[in-house]
Amino acid sequence: GNSVTQMEGPVTLSEEAFLTINCTYTATGYPSLFWYVQYPGEGLQLLLKATKADDKGSNKGFEATYRKETTSFHLEKGSVQVSDSAVYFCALFDTGNQFYFGTGTSLTVIP
Amino acid sequence: ETGVTQSPTHLIKTRGQQVTLRCSSQSGHNTVSWYQQALGQGPQFIFQYYREEENGRGNFPPRFSGLQFPNYSSELNVNALELDDSALYLCASSSPTGPTYEQYFGPGTRLTVT
Numbered sequence: 001g002n003s004v005t006q007m008e009g010p011v012t013l014s015e016e017a018f019l020t021i022n023c024t025y026t027a028t029g030y031p032s033l034f035w036y037v038q039y040p041g042e043g044l045q046l047l048l049k050a051t052k053a054d055d056k057g058s059n060k061g062f063e064a065t066y067r068k069e070t071t072s073f074h075l076e077k078g079s080v081q082v083s084d085s086a087v088y089f090c091a092l093f094d095t096g097n098q099f100y101f102g103t104g105t106s107l108t109v110i111p
Numbered sequence: 112e113t114g115v116t117q118s119p120t121h122l123i124k125t126r127g128q129q130v131t132l133r134c135s136s137q138s139g140h141n142t143v144s145w146y147q148q149a150l151g152q153g154p155q156f157i158f159q160y161y162r163e164e165e166n167g168r169g170n171f172p173p174r175f176s177g178l179q180f181p182n183y184s185s186e187l188n189v190n191a192l193e194l195d196d197s198a199l200y201l202c203a204s205s206s207p208t209g210p211t212y213e214q215y216f217g218p219g220t221r222l223t224v225t
Contacts, residue, residue: 036216041218044154044203044216046213093212098159099144102153
């Protein structure tokens with residue numbers, strides 16, 4: 001079946017540090033891959049996506065590349081800000097019109 | 112353009128009771144999906160409604176049921192509540208003209224079962 005495994009948190013970084021949150025997936029077929037962000041008290045917001053192998057999704061300085069050979073979609077940002085503090089979810093969307101989410105990684109950025 | 116809204120924001124129920132949660136989809140969106148997010152976990156897909164019909168269901172028992180209305184708003188009903196049903200329930204809508212994965216999430220309803 002389909003599943004997503006992401007790096008456990010919480011992660012605490014200093015402002016301007018480099019961020020990597022690992023995500024690997026198991027899927028039949030060729031899913032689309034996503035990173036969502038959830039700020040306290042809010043719903044999920046789409047951060048970036050990649051719909052086929054080797055695609056790179058990017059938004060607000062965050063990037064992730066769809067690696068079919070390693071079944072991975074790691075999230076990176078070169079210089080985090082305090083405002084990036086949130087919970088990040090990796091997810092896949094399969095041909096059955098269903099999302100599968102990872103358990104989330106909490107990020108705290110300190111000034 | 113109004114986003115996805117959900118009501119109520121918070122709810123406390125007793126084990127064995129029934130609950131109804133409501134979702135208004137984003138304007139023009141005819142597909143609504145419901146997710147359960149337990150504390151410290153990622154959202155899990157409950158079901159999806161498209162044009163008032165259930166259009167896919169996750170691994171949830173029949174006591175989780177739903178409705179979609181002609182204006183595309185939706186309800187999630189849970190019967191015989193159990194303590195493990197305590198969670199954040201998220202609703203997401205998507206447009207008929209965009210890809211199915213392009214879902215816009217509401218802020219959620221926090222359900223506590225005691």
